[in-house]
Structure formats: C-alpha cells, structure tokens
Amino acid sequence: MGCGDEGSVTSVRKPEDVQASFCATLVDEWVRQGLRTAMVAPGSRSTPLAVALTTNPAVSVSVFLDERSAAFAALGSGMAAGRPSVVLCTSGTAATHFHAAVAEADLSGVPMLVITADRPPELRDVGAPQTIDQTDLFGKKVRWFHEPGVADEAAKSSWRSLAARAYATTVSADPGPVHLNLAFREPLLGEATIERDDVVRTSRVGRSVPDADTAADIVERWSGRRGIVVAGRGGATAESLHRLASALHWPLLAEPRSGAQSRSILHYDSIVRTADPSLTPEVVVRFGEAPSSKVLGRFLLESGAEQWHVSAAGRPFDPDHRVAQSVRCDPDSLVAAVVDAVRPAPTEWASEWQRRDEAARTAFVTLDALDGDVTGPRVARHVVSGLPAGANLVVSSSMPVRDVEWFAGDCSHLRVFASRGANGIDGVIATAIGVATATGRPTGLLIGDVALVHDVSSLAGIKNRGIDLRIVVTDNDGGGIFHHLPQKSTLDPALFETLFGTPHGTDLELTGRAFGVDTERIASIAGLHERVGRRGPTITIAPTDRERDVAEHRRLHASI
Numbered sequence: 001m002g003c004g005d006e007g008s009v010t011s012v013r014k015p016e017d018v019q020a021s022f023c024a025t026l027v028d029e030w031v032r033q034g035l036r037t038a039m040v041a042p043g044s045r046s047t048p049l050a051v052a053l054t055t056n057p058a059v060s061v062s063v064f065l066d067e068r069s070a071a072f073a074a075l076g077s078g079m080a081a082g083r084p085s086v087v088l089c090t091s092g093t094a095a096t097h098f099h100a101a102v103a104e105a106d107l108s109g110v111p112m113l114v115i116t117a118d119r120p121p122e123l124r125d126v127g128a129p130q131t132i133d134q135t136d137l138f139g140k141k142v143r144w145f146h147e148p149g150v151a152d153e154a155a156k157s158s159w160r161s162l163a164a165r166a167y168a169t170t171v172s173a174d175p176g177p178v179h180l181n182l183a184f185r186e187p188l189l190g191e192a193t194i195e196r197d198d199v200v201r202t203s204r205v206g207r208s209v210p211d212a213d214t215a216a217d218i219v220e221r222w223s224g225r226r227g228i229v230v231a232g233r234g235g236a237t238a239e240s241l242h243r244l245a246s247a248l249h250w251p252l253l254a255e256p257r258s259g260a261q262s263r264s265i266l267h268y269d270s271i272v273r274t275a276d277p278s279l280t281p282e283v284v285v286r287f288g289e290a291p292s293s294k295v296l297g298r299f300l301l302e303s304g305a306e307q308w309h310v311s312a313a314g315r316p317f318d319p320d321h322r323v324a325q326s327v328r329c330d331p332d333s334l335v336a337a338v339v340d341a342v343r344p345a346p347t348e349w350a351s352e353w354q355r356r357d358e359a360a361r362t363a364f365v366t367l368d369a370l371d372g373d374v375t376g377p378r379v380a381r382h383v384v385s386g387l388p389a390g391a392n393l394v395v396s397s398s399m400p401v402r403d404v405e406w407f408a409g410d411c412s413h414l415r416v417f418a419s420r421g422a423n424g425i426d427g428v429i430a431t432a433i434g435v436a437t438a439t440g441r442p443t444g445l446l447i448g449d450v451a452l453v454h455d456v457s458s459l460a461g462i463k464n465r466g467i468d469l470r471i472v473v474t475d476n477d478g479g480g481i482f483h484h485l486p487q488k489s490t491l492d493p494a495l496f497e498t499l500f501g502t503p504h505g506t507d508l509e510l511t512g513r514a515f516g517v518d519t520e521r522i523a524s525i526a527g528l529h530e531r532v533g534r535r536g537p538t539i540t541i542a543p544t545d546r547e548r549d550v551a552e553h554r555r556l557h558a559s560i
Contacts, residue, residue: 064430074113452473
C-alpha cells in the first residue's frame, strides 16, 4: 500500500496479478481483432496465458499432448479460416517442436500467432532447468519477433497495441507467422483484470490495383496469342479465372487447391506428356502457387513461352527462373482491368485442349468402377466423389496430392488443402484436425501410411474433439513415391528397399483402434466408398501395392 499526496490509499497489484492481467488483456484484444481458436500444449511456465485463453468465452481452446501437433493444428486452422490461431507452449525444447509448422506457415503465407513461454531474464544462461535461448528462435521464418519482457504495471498502456500489432502482422498483405516470446515469473497464477482503453484498433489490407499503363501493356501482350492460364492456391477467384480464360479463348489449367476446377482442363498432367507441338503456348499466365505436377512444369519450361506470374504476395514463385513478367497486385483487380479489352486467340487453340481433356475423361472412367484393384488413383477418385458437397479435403504430400491432382477429377465441390510450401509429410493429421476445428465441416484426409506413422501422436484424443474427420490411408507398407523416381531403376533392389521403400511393418488397423477410433481395412473400392460417406472420426485403410500403382499410372497416362 502507498499514500498519495492527499493521503489517499492506492493499491499496488502483486506481480502475479500484473502477469495475469497482461495475458487477459492480450487475449481480449486478440478476440477484438478476430481470434477464435487456440491450440495449447501442456506446461507450467505457460500457465498465465493458457488460463487467459481458456477462460475467455470467445476462444475455443484445443489441448494437444505434444507441441508439434498443436502447431500443425494451428497451421490447418489458419489455412481454413484465413485468420490466425494462437499456438502456445511452455519454455525449453517444447518451443523447438513448433519449427516445422512455422516453416510451412511462412512459405505458404498462413497466419499464425506463435507464443512461447519463457523463463525471466535472471534464470537464463545460469543453468536453470527447461531453459534454452528462445530469442529469434524461428529466424526469418516469422513476419515479426518480439519479446516484451516480464509484464510491468508501468507498461500496461502498451499491452493492447502489442496484441493488435501482432495480430495485424499475421494477416498483412504478406500473411504468415508472428512469434511472441513471453517471460513469466513465479508465482504463475494471479487475479486478472482486463485493461481497457478507448482506442478501437482495426487492421485492413488494401487491394493493390494495377495502374493504367500496366493494364494496357497486358492487354497488348496477351491479346490474340496462344496462351495458357495456370491457377494454383492463392491466385484469383474462380469467377475471375473463368472470365479471363473465356475472354482470351485460353485453356485454364487449375489444380484442386485453386477452387477453379469447374470448366477447366482437369487432366493437364496426362495431356502434356504427349509432347504434341500443337499444344505449345506462346504465353503462360500463372496465378498463385504452382501445381504439383513436375511434368507440367517441365512442359512450360521447355515451351519457350513468355511467362507471367500474378500474385498479391510479395514473394516470387519462380523455381525455374523463367518468369519474365511478375505482377504484384490483387489478381481479381487485374482481371477486372483487362478482361473486357483483351482479344481472343484463335478458336481452335482452346478447342484442341478441350478435345484432349474429354479424351482423358473418357479414358479415366475406368477408375469409377467399384470393382477391380485398390490403387492410389482409384482411392483418390473415390475419396473425392464420396465426400459431401461443401466438405474439406486435406491431402498429404508425396503420392496422395499427385493422385488427387492427376486422377481424381473435378474437386470443385470441396475445399482442398495441402501443405505445399515446404511440401513435408509431417504433421498432416494435425493439420486436418485444425481444418476441421476451424470450419466445423466434414473433413476428409487422404494420407499415405508413412505420413500417418510420422504423425500418429496426433490421433491422441481425436475421438473427443467433436470433429467429423474421415481419414483414408493408402497403405503400401512404405514410401511409394520413390518407385516413380530414378532411385528405383538405378539402385540395387535390396538397397533401394532399405533406403527408400522403407517398409515399416506397422499394423495400422490396430494403431487406429488403440486410439479409440473406428478403424477398418477395406477389401474393395465399394467398401471405401461406403466408409468415406460415414461420419467421422474414422480411419479407413486402403491396402495398395507400390508396383501395381506404378503400372496403373503408366496405363492411365498411355490411354490418351
């Protein structure tokens, strides 16, 4: 207690109460900004913020037993909602387990509020337990790092602006993760009072519109030429892409994550394998990220076409170093500025692409049969067709994302998600949990057996999360993608199997049941179709064969 000038008694808050108030105020401001979900890993040092998140009625908190799962769930939530989740952990090595998800969020431009609890300064570099250097732990992978120090009563006027800046940075024109390293002193529990002020903080991202000279140059250089529109995640809306392709009489090559597959060329990977000179474009205009198909990438590279890339993000997507014109503006605004002025290519240009695509559709109809072998392409096709309209589909890297892109057909009735920034197979189950949690919609997950084993800890507690997650595993007892790569034909078979085939011998049916999940190994495509339509959480194991899958790919590509 202290006395003022006129003898009034003023209370001084205990340090633990200041700490609790700091955390409650951060959370209150994040909720004002739009926060709705938080993924929390258990730990003592993070207690003040964990309590603040859990006691705020506007925040839905999901608890994960390990930090990697929590971080990938936050990634999935950010992908689906377009706004950040908080992911929180205690001090020490716990924070390092966030790294892979932060790397993916960075490269994919996914908003994420990464909060690591830490020891106070006097306990660092003195041998205190559970203490590592967490300063700038994620380096350049975050849009902003800040360490405000132990909460101080004298700095309470800055608490809301700190929270608002962190949130705004995650959803900026270059969205991505933000890292706050928050030091807490014991005792860790205190009485919280939310600090109020009269400032209403908002963050807005303006639309960058192309100037008149840029639009005029585009009209001149795209008009009347044979071109291709390639659409990936993070590009223009489906409506804009369809309008542009129609006005130019260009084929639209849209991968599943673009959301623009209706009225597009679905089977471009098989079509460009024919290497027909009549399909060679003069101009290629890419929106957003590139599709997974290396064959398409090589086709575009070898075409010699003038390549353009349009994106609102400030970072390049040009791994082949062939983009001649990079346009940084809102993609929809660019389309609106040029679509009524461009002149179309010759009619036969788009017609030839459409004819080839129809031929592929006819050839791939064999995949729709409910009998026959269970193969990767068939599984992908029936997962896509079996999920209800409006559902989500999360697709693992490696073969699942390729089977969906190449053989599954039109995915436009679904929202499709995949981690194609760093292209890892880690954290895929957790990512799908995040997507399902953020949307509340039925969510399918197509995953390989190695990826499932890699992230099996994320199944812990899944039956109690209240989500409809339908997991389908292609189980070929190893790494099937390597059978499509030069290692298979070059190395001694035994060496190949040891290093790349990597048979794990795990009984996935017993594994799923050990976590209390409805799990079944199917014997036919008909059985798969029935289970995909069943409310989750479920795990369906589709036994495939690596050599048979390679043969199926070759047969399908050769059929057109």
